[in-house]
Amino acid sequence: xxxxxxxxxxxxxxxxxxxxxxxxxxxxxxxxxxxxxxxxxxxxxxxxxxxxxxxxxxxxxxxxxxxxxxxxxxxxxxxxxxxxxxxxxxxxxxxxxxxxxxxxxxxxxxxxxxxxxxxxxxxxxxxxxxxxxxxxxxxxxxxxxxxxxxxxxxxxxxxx
Numbered sequence: 001x002x003x004x005x006x007x008x009x010x011x012x013x014x015x016x017x018x019x020x021x022x023x024x025x026x027x028x029x030x031x032x033x034x035x036x037x038x039x040x041x042x043x044x045x046x047x048x049x050x051x052x053x054x055x056x057x058x059x060x061x062x063x064x065x066x067x068x069x070x071x072x073x074x075x076x077x078x079x080x081x082x083x084x085x086x087x088x089x090x091x092x093x094x095x096x097x098x099x100x101x102x103x104x105x106x107x108x109x110x111x112x113x114x115x116x117x118x119x120x121x122x123x124x125x126x127x128x129x130x131x132x133x134x135x136x137x138x139x140x141x142x143x144x145x146x147x148x149x150x151x152x153x154x155x156x157x158x159x160x
Contacts, residue, residue: 027049027053028050028053028055028057030049031047031049031055032046032050032055032058032061034049035047035061035062035065040068040069040072043065043068043070044070047062047065047076047077047080048076048080050062051079051083054084056084056086059081059086059089062080063077063086063088063089065077066089066092071100071101071104072103074096074099074104075101075104075106075107075108076107078093078111079107079110079111081115082111082113082114083114085114085115086115087115087117089115090112090115090119090120093108093111093117093120094108094112094117094119094120096108097109097112097124098123102130102131102132102134102135105127105130105132105135105138106134106135109124109138110141110142112124112142112146113141113143116146117146118146118147121143121148124146125148125153127139128140128153128156128157140153
């Protein structure tokens, strides 16, 4: 009887250990750990992975990445939050509309369109005069998505 009990306990411990390893090494948990990696490419990849895995539990951590030192990480975080529908991140995303990097501005505009952030319309209109064509195009598409008429977009382009 004792021998049988030891075997059962041993097997149970092995199963629990395996489950713990699988949880720790799951793609979501690996990506969540990688959000804090020193390498910006790893942080970018982790954000991209969480977007693809649709893990909304990562939203608070991704919001923090809007302040990342690397512009591609900030851009990826904005895109992820837009795709997640993370309305709670709208104020922080709006702050990136005047980022020094065009990739961040472009991703931010797209994210705000996805989030239906109508409060950002005045700031997005300003980007219709951005130095970079892809930012201007993203601004125009987001404004349309937010329900701004063609006529109003054209007036904003002309500065009226």
